[in-house]
Amino acid sequence: MSVRLRFAPSPTGELHIGSVRTILYNHLFARQRGGRLILRIEDTDQERLVPGAVDSIYAGLHWLGITWDEGPREGGPHAPYVQSERLPLYQKHAQELVDKGAAYYCFCSKERLAELRRQQEARRELTRYDRHCRNIPAAEAATRAKTESHVIRLKVPDEGTLSIEDLVHGHIEWQANTIEDQVLLKSDGFPTYHLAVVVDDHVMEITHIMRGEEWVASVPKHLLIYRAFGWEVPPMAHVPAVLGPDGKKLSKRHGSTAVAEFRKDGYLPEALLNYLALVGWAPGTEEEVFSMDDLIRVWKIEQVQSAPGKWDKERLDYFNGVWIRRLSTDELVRRLEPFVPPEWDRALLRKVTPLIQERMKTLRDAKDQIAFLFTDELAYDGVPLTPKQKDAISTIEALATATVPLRFADPFTKPAIESALHGAAQERGWTVGDLNMAVRLAVTGRKVGPPLYESLELLGKDKTLARIERAQERLAEIK
Missing domain, CATH: 1.10.10.350 (Arc Repressor Mutant, subunit A)
Incomplete structure (x- = not known):
């Protein structure tokens, strides 16, 4: 069976650069092995959805040159590829677990759960569900479920060890008694992320799960769901986070974080992918400039580091300059189009472009450097017209x-x-x-x-x- 990997962004905002690095690694792993790559939109958290986010995901990935084989707009054997369009599938599987005694209906109100949490916090106990509805007789629970609001919870065993051999982090294990009886299906019929991701990965025949290390904490919940269904767990790789220079989570306070912003700022997709690949991966050679084809050839999951990578804008600028200098004059002129006024003489632009190619860090640099050629008069606003030490x-x-x-x-x-x-x-x-x-x-x-x-x-x-x-x-x- 050929490998099948997926990347599954949530449409809650612009496509983040950290997500792109994870998507890139999925892309490389699949393409190296002649496998298939699936785009799945995980939108079960309806309250956080942002209009236009799916369009942003598509635009960003297409600009970067990352391709996939199945997805919401591409179709495929496991369509639909948007979780909110797959609700009957999750409801069916949640009910299956109830029927086999691996899950149960919970009728606790939000008020009861809030009071339970308050009491546990007051006693400085671990806040978790107290299994109040776990032992309601099955027939009684089924009857009540027809008329009462409820969720479906997983029956978590009282003991046992859960573990994986992560392709990046190695052996990781958890004790089952540290996991609460998690909600699988919410009262509105939507699944929780944990149920949806496990069901989808199984049904879509995903052979390898590669995602950010922030999901490590969710792995034991997923392992319990796999066990409840009796399904085989695919190999997992949790790639390290991309942190800011200060060691904190990469965010807007560190500058641009969305793909659309880097595109607007004049970065080349080749440079962005080249640099991103190296944030958390060590090729083991002195070579550091890689095209997508190069990365498919040399990248190895075994060389992905477990420690978080740090974002370095100066390094990105360096790679962007390298890739700008690799472009032909005609190609560079083409890429400069969005960054210069449409009325500028294109023949003159083509003549001057080679003169600034060595001096550019980003495509946005070009306009200010060469604007003097395309205007009749200079304003000299704020410009000192004397060289240093001359009057x-x-x-x-x-x-x-x-x-x-x-x-x-x-x-x-x-x-x-x-x-x-x-x-x-x-x-x-x-x-x-x-x-x-x-x-x-x-x-x-x-x-x-x-x-x-x-x-x-x-x-x-x-x-x-x-x-x-x-x-x-x-x-x-x-x-």
Whole structure:
């Protein structure tokens, strides 16, 4: 039988970067083994649903290039793949456990349960259900269930050991007497997460369960449900959490956490997946730049670490720069489209793109670096027009000196521009670096940007000279 894995996000918000790392590992495990990957939407917690969240999940995963074989929109042999559309299945299985004596109807009101909890807390006892309805005769309970509000609870044994051999954490065990008689089916007919996930994994023939380590605490509850049904438990792997730099749960206080935000911020999907794969996985070599195909080839579940990984934005920026530099000019221009104004000349954009490719950390960096090429006038708002340790008067004079050879540079190309500015710097007794900075500030309005000589060539002689003249006027106003 081929392997079958699933990733099962809850539509309670934007697709989180920590969830993506878990989804990626599922994807790699399945693709390495020629298996199938299933997308299942777990929406049993109806109160937390967020409109549009499923669309966000689809958009984020498609952008990342993660593919799957069965799902809500793709269909498959075990459709539907949305839990709220599978309620009769869960109700049937919960009733099956009642009929075989492995579960029971509970008629306790919310008020009784709240009072029970209050008393247990007052006595500093473990808060748990006291099995008040566990021993109601089956016939009586069945009769009452027809007219009274109720839930279905699992009959948890009083003793015994539960254990798994986790593919990441190794041997983990629990004592059955630490688990309360958990609710399987709520009074509104919806299953709890624990019943739904076990039933779905079994019915959908999931061969390996790979999820975040936050679910380790739920494993004994799931093992008890598997045991009650008499089903075989699939191998499990609980991958480590992704924490913030401070060692706390990764959240918005650490910056972007949603896939949509990284996309908006100008990160490449290749870079995001490359970096995410390494947060909790050590390849065992010096190699660190991996495409999806590379990851499918080299990633191993045995190399996934049990300790949590820490998010490092600087490392992500590094990988993003690496992947930007790997793109062809045409591909980089295509990816820049959402980040630059539609009215910008695309032919000019294609010419300048190679000049900034080495200098970009994200796609969003491009607009500010090259905007000077696509505007007729610079505002110079808040821009110091003098190089360090130079005053306004000397800068005006240096720019005037540079203007003469620039005006006579023909053709107005990089070699001629470079020669003109080198000669002007020597004539003024300035370093080439200082004069270049004065010209850069005058022409681009920025201290950093694409290479200066190439930038002036693209801007053209007339605009270059006009901006130098405008900068001199501005300097004269403030000297």
